[in-house]
Amino acid sequence: MASTVLQLVSALLLFQSCVFCLPLGQDVHDTSSCGYKSCHATIPNMLNVHLVPHTHDDVGWLKTVDQYFYGDRNDIQHAGVQYILDSVVDQLLKNPDRRFIYVETAFFYRWWKTQSSTMQQTVKQLVNEGRLEFVNGGWCMSDEATTHYSAVIDQMTMGLRFLNDTFGPCGRPRVAWHIDPFGHAREHASMFAQMGYDGFFFGRLDYQDRNTRIMNLDQELLWRASDSLTPPMADLFTGILPNGYNPPEGFCWDQSCDDPPIRDDPDLEDYNVDDVVTRFRNIATKQAAVYKSKHIIMTMGSDFQYENANLWYKNLDKLIRYVNAQQANGSRINVLYSTPSCYLQELHRANLTWALKTDDFFPYADDAHDFWTGYFTSRPALKRYERLSNSYLQTCNQLEVLGGQVSRNGVFGEGDSQTMRKAMAVAQHHDAVSGTEKQHVANDYARRLAIGWQHCQVLVSNSLAALTGSSAQRMYCENLNISVCPLTEASKKFSVNVYNPLARPVTRAVRLPVNGTLYSISDANGIPVDCQVVPVSAATQTLRGERGYAVNELVFQVQAPPLGYTTYSVSLLQSRPPPAPTQPRPPPAPTQPRPLAGVAAIQNKFLRATFDPETGLLSSLSNLETRQTIKLTQNFYWYNASDGNNSASIQPSGAYIFRPNSSTPFIISKTAKTESIQTSVVQEVRQWFGPWVSQVVRLYAHSRSLELEWTVGPVPIDDHLGKEVITRLDTSIDSAGIFYTDSNGREVLQRKKDFRPTWKLIQSEPIAGNYYPINSRAYIKDNDDQLTVVTDRSQGGSSIYNGSLEIMLHRRLLYDDVRGVAEPLNETSDEYPQGLVVRGSLLLSLEPPRSAADAHRPLAQETVLQPLVTFTDGDLHPNTRLEFSGLQAALPPAVHLLTVSQWDRDSVLLRVEHQFQASESKEHSLPVAVDLQKLFSTLEVLGVSELNLSANQWKDEMKRFDWKSHTGEQPLPKWPGDSSVWEVTLKPMEIRTFLLRVSHR
């Protein structure tokens, strides 16, 4: 750190002393012996067996995160993390050779807070000596298939910051450790590389892939995780663990296991040392035969183990002693207490050459009919709420910075972003947003997010009060998706504040539930805005039940400035009296269905979508600017889930697994009843496919994408059939079995039906075995046309037929899939006792392939970071500031403002990102510069230091192991560097992280 600061001081003449008092490089004269220095010696020319004592502590799964921490509800699962940490620390103190790794900072943080300062000193000592080592270190071990990169980076940053603040450099994990997630995303590997990890270990991969790798000794490899970033920036050494994350068979000494202890007193009965040593040597020798080096790793632990750590350590001490004692008799096996980083260090020292991998580890199957591709879609409502909460958190973070200190304590009380950060961090866990937790745990995640929203709302109100100069009460409407908003439904005059978290202006439509029939709207400059009143659909009226009574929606287009807000004033001109809320809800009064013959198309100046008048289905899509047209039909189907009823040997569909019992899905309806709405602001065709599926196909006047707003549910189960509901787009695009899906919302990977890039696939599930995660987009293309679908949450999808793209929307299942959750995925709620109804939208963009990214990159970011719309009743005070932008100017189209977040009192964490891949856009796939001093309109940037992606290390101090791969190095593209400290250059797909010292102007 000292060198970094000096360098900056001389460059900028701005810093007088310690600028950022992060403990990033805390003490240069540190005498600690943590990290690689603390590893036990190994013996050359022997087989070294690295025993890694560990526990896998799910941040919620069968029990909530707090139940797991306390050891509550042991009737569900015996697990108590507080006791694990108590017991492990106690046992580590008994023998300095012993090692333990800890992974989930959400739990460690809970435990640490309640320890005495003496105990905290003791633990620090253990960490400084490398006896207790943090591995991975994020708040949780994130899911890889259903998470968005921005939320993953946030949760890693939060966990690693706690470790840094608490333990300094000795708390910094060297190894990423995802032993349980169900398949592995390339973008995760890329992020881990940029977070400075030297290597990565995991447990689960496709069984055929594993068999091939065992044969080729490729269970350890070099993962090149980006097509765009210059190697080795996104290169990550990756190791596949031998037994998932469990101990070898017969060697589990936890209180939850039944394996025999080591009985080493020859005077007592059942002396078994010889037997244990022989069995262990056999296992070690076998394992060594399928790995490349003279070192092997054994994970000695499993789910929530080490609650009584004495059992494990007492037997491990003996195992090491007795196996190594055989060296005197010529044994060439050396066993030692170790950690993943110590094992990694030995692999690095071995100086071998490793296989290079450039694709990912999806989908994951553990047997021929057991594809873990259902969880890509499981719990679609939670998945949407999580994504929306991310958008809200980013807005909350930004407004905390822009509004200054009064944001946290202002006219509306104390607000914070921290509650939401924690709720979001917990929600990234591989049994949270993945949808693979029990129902009561899913409810707990949602509840935490809802509390996070409340805290953020106070902060946002304070911040907007400061920025607007008005302390008028601000109202929030979280149910606009079902046309519920008490204020707009009742008020005759109100104002709408639209905050845009993106770094460029956005234009989008706002729909507000109202009861009037005519309104006038003016923008921040007093200029009238075109607005239209359309009836609330019958589907929405049914869906919201007693919660709202608006009969109409007021639709208008808003334009919000970058990182800022604008204000619209709305006045009721004509109304019929709204029914009092206490009266029974009036019967749905949908508009008269109009025959489609007159409305065979909806169109704006960019797009035209036609409908088949016979079926009511979409029939074509045209881009009027590029003059391209594709045939396009779209409909809804359901796969009949295999059930567990007929035979115990049949694998059913469940929370994790997708297993249709036929490759042919049932159609919900061949035709749709339709009605249409055509106004100057929006055109809609409302399609009704049946009592539990409807859709609105929507085109706003300004929009370059066609919206398909689907509503699915309650999925009926009175026929006792589990259903996995999809929508399928069938087009004239000649996609030849190839389709594309994004990885965690960033780089896009090519997929090919019935094919895996690195092994010869024997396809045993023609549908489920072709499903991939879609986090933000999927597309198909040929030479002329690319149809991109941007999703509003993570979903599973595939292309089964030429020219088609299918996306799974909802699942309702009647059997457990025997992977541990022990509940069928059958979601109901108090509001929806008949089964959850889920609504979402797909945005369709039709472009020539060469310019498609220019459309879908910004479209996806606009979907992820949606404007926050808030309301104030009545007239605004005349001095209210109606418009504000936190930026001096919009950022270039290639640049995405990923993070603007208060770090400490005077500093702000900033991440700027190049959002295009190399060579996907002629115009934008080029380096682009951003001047950090000219970024903000109200903040003066006094100093800047660059960090690694997870903000726990100075960028120039981040040194990683280098690894040799089989394939020769690619020629490196010659990109320019930064032209000054302030003006930073972003190359395609690069994210750069800075700590800015700021003051408010």
Ligand SMILES: [Zn+2]
């Ligand atoms: Zn787990």
